[in-house]
Amino acid sequence: MMKIVSAASEMIPYAKTGGLADVVGTLNHELRALGHEVLAFLPRYRGMDVQKSGFKTAVERLTVDLGSEKEYGRVYHGIDEKGVQVYWIDHPAFFQREHLYGTPMSDYPDNDRRFIFFQRAVFETLRALEISPDILHGHDWQTGLISAYLKTLYARDPLFKKTRSVFTIHNLAYQGNFPPDSLPLTGLSWDEFRLEKLEFYGKVSFMKGGLVYSDAVTTVSERYAREIQTKQFGCGMENVLGGRKETLYGVLNGIDYREWNPETDADIVQHYSAASLEGKKVCKAALQKENAFKPRPEVPVIGMITRLVDQKGLDILIPALEAMAERDLQLVLLGTGEEKYHKILRDIAKKHKDRFGIHIVFDGRMAKRIYAGCDLFLMPSFYEPCGLGQMIALRYGGVPLVRATGGLADTIQEFSVKTGKGTGFVFEEYTTEALLQTLTRALKVYQNQDSWQILVRNAMAADFSWTSSAKKYIEIYQGVSRGKLKGSEK
Numbered sequence: 001m002m003k004i005v006s007a008a009s010e011m012i013p014y015a016k017t018g019g020l021a022d023v024v025g026t027l028n029h030e031l032r033a034l035g036h037e038v039l040a041f042l043p044r045y046r047g048m049d050v051q052k053s054g055f056k057t058a059v060e061r062l063t064v065d066l067g068s069e070k071e072y073g074r075v076y077h078g079i080d081e082k083g084v085q086v087y088w089i090d091h092p093a094f095f096q097r098e099h100l101y102g103t104p105m106s107d108y109p110d111n112d113r114r115f116i117f118f119q120r121a122v123f124e125t126l127r128a129l130e131i132s133p134d135i136l137h138g139h140d141w142q143t144g145l146i147s148a149y150l151k152t153l154y155a156r157d158p159l160f161k162k163t164r165s166v167f168t169i170h171n172l173a174y175q176g177n178f179p180p181d182s183l184p185l186t187g188l189s190w191d192e193f194r195l196e197k198l199e200f201y202g203k204v205s206f207m208k209g210g211l212v213y214s215d216a217v218t219t220v221s222e223r224y225a226r227e228i229q230t231k232q233f234g235c236g237m238e239n240v241l242g243g244r245k246e247t248l249y250g251v252l253n254g255i256d257y258r259e260w261n262p263e264t265d266a267d268i269v270q271h272y273s274a275a276s277l278e279g280k281k282v283c284k285a286a287l288q289k290e291n292a293f294k295p296r297p298e299v300p301v302i303g304m305i306t307r308l309v310d311q312k313g314l315d316i317l318i319p320a321l322e323a324m325a326e327r328d329l330q331l332v333l334l335g336t337g338e339e340k341y342h343k344i345l346r347d348i349a350k351k352h353k354d355r356f357g358i359h360i361v362f363d364g365r366m367a368k369r370i371y372a373g374c375d376l377f378l379m380p381s382f383y384e385p386c387g388l389g390q391m392i393a394l395r396y397g398g399v400p401l402v403r404a405t406g407g408l409a410d411t412i413q414e415f416s417v418k419t420g421k422g423t424g425f426v427f428e429e430y431t432t433e434a435l436l437q438t439l440t441r442a443l444k445v446y447q448n449q450d451s452w453q454i455l456v457r458n459a460m461a462a463d464f465s466w467t468s469s470a471k472k473y474i475e476i477y478q479g480v481s482r483g484k485l486k487g488s489e490k
Helices: 019-033 111-128 145-150 180-186 206-213 222-227 238-242 278-290 314-325 339-351 364-373 389-395 406-411 432-447 449-461 467-481
Strands: 003-007 037-043 056-066 069-079 085-090 135-139 164-169 203-205 216-219 248-250 301-305 330-334 356-359 376-379 399-403 425-427
Touching (some): 019 037, 019 135, 037 111, 069 111, 085 111, 111 145, 111 180, 145 206, 164 206, 203 206, 222 248, 222 406, 278 301, 314 339, 314 432, 330 364, 399 432, 399 449
Parallel strands (some): 003 037, 135 164, 301 330, 301 376, 330 356, 399 425
Antiparallel strands (some): 069 085
């Protein structure tokens, strides 16, 4: 049994802005189910109620160096329903805010201080409680310095003598790059501010700390692991990652099939399964009614749940919408993002009320109704490290229409009417024309309901549960612990 410390800036069910929280929470549960001891660390944000959660004080007064100053926090501890030990790092001035990372207008200007404190607090909590982990696993830039600390400030602490680190990139585009005057706050020496270490185009990069210092780097799909070593998708880090290719692993994310289950989901109007799809027809009719569409079962309903940003394909989708409005289909879109897209989509929705239902909100229950009620699920992303939406859509019998990038390419196979094999529709070229051509191909298959039912059942039979991926993480942990992976020596 291994003692695994997982550090992340968000984790279900406590704090969430996106897929990172789902992945971290579910992975921790799967690692625990495999018989390992898992200790999860995250900041205590607003709304994380100590009493209601049944947490107890683990460290009454935690002292953390922040440059030449000292900051003080408190640590709460609880055990969740799956047996994962959870530690909340409490510092009200840093974390009791309306949002996790910033306002809708911009990031918080002190995010460097906030997450330096969090990362140092992980080590100081382990010290205070005399916990000696086998693995420190950090997720995304908010924990990128943990690997650096392990091999610098805490390298001679006997508590961490056998500890190794793994760092997971969930989205390389978000790097935690700060001005040079942030470096003294970290407690690290100016020797770390070099091209081969933390320096990145004149800034201190928390993400780069994880890439350079960890014993193994993972990312969330095999294709994305290859893509980020190229200039197109490397976000300036491609050479760093190319230098780590021997210890860079793509491990596909999964979803929790207990949570995402149309046979038991309390948020959909009727349950159904691949063996009995009548309930999906009821869910579709309910979705049409909710969006004031004519309840025509023969009309394909397209669902899309996304952040409204270029990365997700909005720049090729917007020009396609007028052409889509001329076709006999209905579109339900849910999401928030850039204000320019909010305005464009609202204007289009007013113009085509009979075809487009646009919801500029975050609504988890509505998302489930869309998954259950849609025929096609649209993900035309420019890049997608993994993507969970296509996996959830498959589970609910919504056929994904995706661009071949990252995890979308790894999880969706083009459907062939001839062979009856495949789980969706895929296009390569990142253009509006390619998107519309693929939509035409999908709608043609939809007209043949015998073929479509085969496709829906193929989709629902796809298995992207977490078990196999969690086992791959254990293999990586064991590899670095035994010194069998390059870079695993301190």
